[in-house]
Amino acid sequence: MALRKPTDDEDALLDLMIARAEAFTPSVADRAGLSVETMNDGGMGSLRLFPPGTRGKSRVFGRRVSEWAFDDLDGVQVTVALVVDATDRLYELELWKSDFGRLLSLPDLGAPSPK
Numbered sequence: 746m747a748l749r750k751p752t753d754d755e756d757a758l759l760d761l762m763i764a765r766a767e768a769f770t771p772s773v774a775d776r777a778g779l780s781v782e783t784m785n786d787g788g789m790g791s792l793r794l795f796p797p798g799t800r801g802k803s804r805v806f807g808r809r810v811s812e813w814a815f816d817d818l819d820g821v822q823v824t825v826a827l828v829v830d831a832t833d834r835l836y837e838l839e840l841w842k843s844d845f846g847r848l849l850s851l852p853d854l855g856a857p858s859p860k
Contacts, residue, residue, distance in 0.1 A: 748780040748795060757854040759838060762827035766810040771835055788847035794835040807831040817842060818849040
């Protein structure tokens with residue numbers, strides 16, 4: 746899949762998850778220069794995260810730094826986890842819909858105005 750910039754809704758969710766994170770703050774450069782790739786998760790909305798200089802590098806799971814849940818438009822719970830790699834750089838934004846269905850919508854978190 747192709748790398749792209751996060752949408753406004755994805756950015757707002759990332760900001761929330763970073764704010765909720767324990768013992769983790771990404772560098773300004775990593776957050777500002779972040780690219781994402783949609784993961785093959787059946788349409789649940791998970792993203793692989795690529796701070797500058799990480800594309801094509803070997804990276805491994807480090808730890809979950811925050812979790813949160815919301816209800817999708819159909820009332821089904823979605824769990825979100827922010828994961829960093831072994832070097833504490835943004836790695837994945839994992840979304841799991843409890844019925845394994847497709848995500849209908851990200852929550853309205855007051856996405857920022859267009860850049």
